[in-house]
Amino acid sequence: MSEKMREYVEKDADENSYYVCPDPDLYEDLLEGLVENQERYGYPSCPCRQASGLKTYDADIICPCEYRDADVDEFGMCYCGLFVSEEVSEEPDKLEPIPERRPPEILEAAMDAEEEPELEEGEDIPVWRCKVCGYLAAREGPPPICPICKAKADRFERFNFSTG
């Protein structure tokens, strides 16, 4: 299981030009944490964040999380340190705790939720449009951070397909 997780992580790092955690002990612990979350929740949510166990509410922290790009950009590493920049991969001493970018309101809403939100039959998942760069995302709510231009959730609007 852990080997499969390693493959998953290393493939993703490779495809996105990131590097994996340069601290071997931390790397192993994070992989184990991902495996544990995969087993208890059914998806590999971030080992360093509290998950609710409801996939819709945890979607933004399923590894690789939606905050990774912004965090590697700003700090050279994602929140847990699983993915790092080339610079940090060469200088592991630069690996240190970074602030949590995920808004606490999202975590609190996830922890308050008791079941998955129900979608009525025939109801479509809404599409959200980033007003800054035009990125589109089909999901329950707007992404907390635009993965393309890093604009915050409040810069998203519900996108309406009908133009007529």
Added chain:
Amino acid sequence: MDAIKKVEGDKKDHEVKLFALSTCGWCKKTKKLLADMDVEYECIDFDKLDSDEKKEMREELKEHNPSLSFPTIIVDDDCVIIGFKKDEIKEALEG
């Protein structure tokens, strides 16, 4: 393993509480540092709590750290260290 447990240590000068996640690598580093320093502390593995305990502990954690992130170390109920900040932890506990 209990979600809330007292970890024995010879250094008992401060009341130390650690909010952690059992899966978190940085929390593991924090636990190891406290063990190496031989500090006695109360360890709360938040993800292992049942839902009632989670509600209660969440309020307590929020008072000290509104971002509800882990690890959070609380020393003598007033000094709060968020994240594995080795030097800050040492300073708070050795001073």
